[in-house]
Amino acid sequence: MKKVLLCGLILTRLLFSYTGEVEESIKTPGNSPTGLAYDGKNLWLADRGLNKIFCINTITGKVIKEIPSPSYWPMGLAWDGKYLWNADWKTGKIYMIDTKSGIVKRAIDTPTPSPRGLAWDGKYLWLADNAEDKIIKISPSDGTTIVEFDAPASDPRGLTYDGKYLWIADRIQDEIYMMSPDNGEVLIVFDAPGPFARGLAFDGNSIWVADYQNDYIYKLKIRDGIKFIREDQRESIVTFTHLIRNFGPGRILKAEVHIALPKDRDNQELVSENEYITEPKDFVTDQWGQKTAYYLYTNINPNEVVKSIIKYHVKVYAVRYFIYPDEVGTLKDIPKEIKKKYTVDNDKYQINHPVIKKALNKAVGDEQNVYWIIRKIYRYVLDHMYYELSGGWNTAPTVLSRGNGSCSEYSFVFISLCRSAGVPARYVGSVVVRGDDASMDDVFHRWVEVYMPGYGWIPIDPSGGDKPSPREQALGFGYLQNRFLITTESGGNSTTLSWYYNSNEFIETEPNTHYEVETIAEWEPVFK
Structure with a gap:
């Protein structure tokens, strides 16, 4: 059953x-x-x-x-x-x-x-x-x-x-x-x-x-x-590895590494304490409340490799939200502290840019229902963008004008439009099961969460939902598969992760130093 x-x-x-x-x-x-x-x-x-x-x-x-x-x-x-x-x-x-x-x-x-x-x-x-x-x-x-x-x-x-x-x-x-x-x-x-x-x-x-x-x-x-159900439990050991490989000829003088630490959420549970294969120097929390394990490396020589490794024992679930638009509250029902924190502007979102304001007016018009404000923004993004992974994360107005983007760029556009409309929005980042239960992920995935009064934070995946059928589009709105371990929750420009998710690094080098950063999540199923 x-x-x-x-x-x-x-x-x-x-x-x-x-x-x-x-x-x-x-x-x-x-x-x-x-x-x-x-x-x-x-x-x-x-x-x-x-x-x-x-x-x-x-x-x-x-x-x-x-x-x-x-x-x-x-x-x-x-x-x-x-x-x-x-x-x-x-x-x-x-x-x-x-x-x-x-x-x-x-x-x-x-x-x-x-x-x-x-x-x-x-x-x-x-x-x-x-x-x-x-x-x-x-x-x-x-x-x-x-x-x-x-x-x-x-x-x-x-x-x-x-x-x-x-x-x-x-x-x-x-x-x-x-x-x-x-x-x-x-x-x-x-x-x-x-x-x-x-x-x-x-x-x-x-x-x-x-x-x-x-x-x-x-x-x-x-x-x-x-408001939601969990189903299709998947229990796994997830090993996250952050690797820095110095090709030289100079030294890496200083490398600060932050690895985001997951927490219990609607779609996931931590079964046990994290296992730090590489012991962190400290733990840091950014302005959004995101906790990271902090590693500090100095004087990394040419041809040297340093690894920061953490194991997570988790249960992840498919989560299905049951959202009735007429039961969603109004903009006035949003808690003031949430609205203040998650509707601020920055260089990536540019919520007052003419491109964003024009798109918002076309998408939403005079709509007052919070659910339909968000849903109409979702429809607009699906109708005016297509997925293309080309590297780099441009600003929301640039991406929307261009008409294509990665999962991160879809997220930035969606957050910009929501915040411009007065709806709190943030992004989450994850490591992903790729096919089989035992799999490796080095691509990762990011999507949006919006705040709906009466329901709380709801996942919306505008790039994942950009599909032909109404059913597939609906599954990008208030639904998650059991393939995601969310590590990161952010409003953007984190003091530790910047605009990245899962991990980030700050590196200082001697001149003419070439290095590579590699991040991998390995999934191993737990059978009982």
Whole structure:
């Protein structure tokens, strides 16, 4: 059974309620459940194999009533307050049904070839199509398309509306997504309860999911107050090595080395004390509260190599945050000390530069919601930049004008725009698992954390999230894989690490002295 960590306690998915956790389940009356809807009291379930639509009591799970489906391939269902709507894949039509008599009151053509999920938002129908991978708002009178968005992933099936957001189930990813009906942004991602989520319904408090393979209807918890979960624990020994190799012909007169020391965070735990293979001279804390091990070397001769080595025994996790935009506080709710500390300007960010101010105005406009300020900045950066690792870290205005950058440069641009908008932002740096559990990293990775009132510091990876699909973009916003050990937390221009992360060095040499600095993180799995 998959385990998750909630609020510091490891609990199975069956013992604690969080977004996506199964509260209860009902066995379906047939073996081919597809569409699902809620009429304010009972569930309605379509079954393709039986060509029937069943009314099911949510308390007892008993079938109260059954009516024939309008045609032979019933898919999505939606309840409009009076009538039940059913999308049929074979005929390409959507039928409006009087559930009392079973009479079809209206039939409209679907605008796409493969109608699957169906939802009602109080005025319009929403349709999920898995051939075109679209989520489409249509007129219930004639099927005219009002607006359409890309589906979160490649095989959308179930669809429902909760009064604020759309919820979509994807067959291939086995995930459920919360999407904004205003702009198509995917806001929340979580695992589906079964292997083939087909129909979705909202009962005013919970999401119901019909699974085609398991033949069960699952009731899922949402908006439970749990802000994040940990899952997919990885326990490792991480050996970080900082190496200075002097090629000469002169001497290195002085080398000061700082290695950043990780701490417990939402995504990680230190299992034991750090093992200092090379004993540091001292420990130093910079202006951001980042602690480093400090090493001092003098008179390093030509062809001499000095190494500073630390071992960390850690557990790292995938962390998934459940952020509901309407539950995020305002700019006024941000603690004054955090806002003062993490909205300051410097030469790298240049938050008042015309390029930054112009981009911020285009990205955010008059938006006041803190979540949407941040999310619109994220969208702007994704739309106006592409990843390119070319060496060097330019200023935020330069990078944004150029339109490409490394993970660090993406981070600087994002922080600059957030701070210019009055949103506290900082960066974190990490060492990374590269493929196998036993791996070596000498590239590393940096991303952003923003402060959301009501939630705290949230990870945002603008370079990692710069991908084609809405799902992949959403995974760059409030989600971390279990591949990262965060060593560094900084607002920038650290007194010890400067603009670097993981480690940094200050070196003084004789003339004509050539040297090389190498930093490597070795991951070794711990099996128990």
